[in-house]
Amino acid sequence: MPAPVIVARDLVKRYGEFAAVDGISFEVAPGESFGLLGPNGAGKSTTMRMVGAVSTRTSGELSILGLDPDAFGPEIRSQLGVVPQSDNLDTELRVRENLLVYGRYFGLSGKLVAKRADELLAFAQLEEKGKAKVDSLSGGMKRRLTIARALINDPSVLLLDEPTTGLDPQARHILWDRLFRLKEEGTTLLLTTHYMDEAEQLCDRLVVVDKGAIMAEGTPAELIRRYSSREVLEVRFGSDRNVEVAERLSGIGERAEVLPDRILIYSDNGEAELERITDAGLHPITSLVRRSSLEDVFLRLTGRSLIE
Amino acid sequence: MSEIASAGRGAPKGRLETPATHAASGTTARALAAARMPRRWGAWYVALHRFRVMKSYTGTVVVAGIGNPLIYLYALGVGLATIVDANAGDQDVGGVSYLVFVAPALLASAAITVSSEEFTYPIMLGYKWNPTFTGMSASPLRPTQIVDGVVISVSIRMLVNLVLFFLLIVIFGAAPSPAAFLMVFAGLLGGLAFGAVLMAYTSTLEDDAGQLAMVMRFIVLPMTLFSGTFFPLSTFPIWLQWIGWISPLWHGTELARVFSYGYAEPIWLTIVHVAYLVALIVVGWVWARRISVRRLGR
Secondary structure, eight states: OOOOSEEEEEEEEEETTEEEEEEEEEEEOTTOEEEEEOOTTSSHHHHHHHHTTSSOOSEEEEEETTBOHHHHHHHHHTTEEEEOSSOOOOTTSBHHHHHHHHHHTTTOOHHHHHHHHHHHHHHTTOGGGTTSBGGGSOHHHHHHHHHHHHTTTOOSEEEEESTTTTOOHHHHHHHHHHHHHHHHTTOEEEEEESOHHHHHHHOSEEEEEETTEEEEEEOHHHHHHHHSOSEEEEEEOOTTTHHHHHHHTTTSSSEEEEOSSOEEEEESOHHHHHHHHHHTTOOOSEEEEEEOOHHHHHHHHHSSOSOO | OOOOTTTOTTSOOOTTTOGGGOSHHHHHHHHHHHTHHHHHHHHHHHHHHHHHHHHTTHHHHHHHHHHHHHHHIIIIIIIIHHHHHHHHTTGGGTSSOHHHHHHHHHHHHHHHHHHHHHTSHHHHIIIIISOHHHHHHTSSOOHHHHHHHHHHHHHHHHHHHHHHHHHHHHHTTOOOSTTGGGHHHHHHHHHHHHHHHHHHHHHHOSSOSSHHHHHIIIIIHHHHHTSSSSSOGGGSOHHHHHHHHHOHHHHHHHHHHHHHHOOOOOHHHHHHHHHHHHHHHHHHHHHHHHHHHHHHTO
């Protein structure tokens, strides 16, 4: 087992009294794709900025590539690719220029940067856009350009903070495809997301984060097995009746969650539970049986939805 | 895509060929080698970036850099001068023609104008509106290098403007002293002294709720009027002269006059001009660097 690329132990970041990150510990192995899953404000971005050797930690241990970010910030950052939550491309420069300028920050020669810029524009499917203004790009294209920029130094670790937030489904799938290729090439990925499908697609292993602390850790499948049932039955009786009906549903399924708009019933056999409900004379307006997801894990752990 | 220019021959090859050697020890060595160039030259990389941005308005810089001096030198040094020289005689402006008197001041003002352009909105842009500084701070660059790079790029741009201005003054025949070329550096000192403090102040702004416009209106404009630019500071009542004494523009202007036509002032005062301007540059620069570390490292 090779030494981990990232080691965080009891990592804390305080802003005054408020602890944005409150004792997080995790390790990421080389080539692994590791996710931080949690709602907005959980401390994911702050964690990312500490791992990115930008934000200084208040306490705890942190080592990236075997180095302490307090002393070796530039060294660590030279090996990272960073895709921040909001794009910070230079809108006063053209698309390709953004890559050229950024590559120089790593002390790379102009010639090498120019060569990589062209390769990365192709990778990001932006060959035609090299001379375009940044502001003329769509949201998805800007994200891909930001990812291309993050790869200009051929990083060993790629940090992605909410990489697909705000993108339409098609743009997300293109992006996932690019990230998946990087993963196949052996790049270590650390990503935050509040989309469970994204976490399931891209993460080998993840931690569920809420209020600055880790609630659970494991592979997506493990977490689902541990904290949820195989299937989930979703029934809707109308927003005013859900709570009242829920009381009469006790004993059906392993567990139930009552949300404002629907009731979730956890069971290994959703269809069977639905039958028991109708047998009891209750007729939901709509019903749906689906497989458990990380969303259910999160709901179980925190009592709240991921996207609020 | 694996060779890093600065990594040297001894550094391990990239991950594409050998994903298994991706172990920390190899990448640690690679990291230590790869940061050498950015640690040394980072500020210059930022300056190169700024130049690339400035390139998009080179036209404006050159046209304004030649056009403004032309207009001011002609309007004040030739137009207004005919009235001033005819009525006041030579005594009131230190024994030289009004054109010679006003030219170094106009040059010093031009440096202040560059400062108020380059150390306000571009700084706000970098921290907030189009946070390129945040982007830079994710690279091996350190926050202080970002500040240094901005200062380097603006200094060079200012120098270009000042040299153009000086050449026009020479063409107007308004630089009698052989040491007149030194007024370029007087202008640079004055411009950077104001600019460094302005940059630090702008860096503290979380948002621009009109503060920068206020700076232009209530600091830059009065400073231009009350810094002995168009007439000697001594013509003001003593209770207004303090504005000149604290104004980097006044110190820059007086220094430029010393070089331009050997304006007679005690040598200690010349030393004070230089010392004051250098002190402002140091204070502003150090302050701006500290803010950058705090603001980008949150």
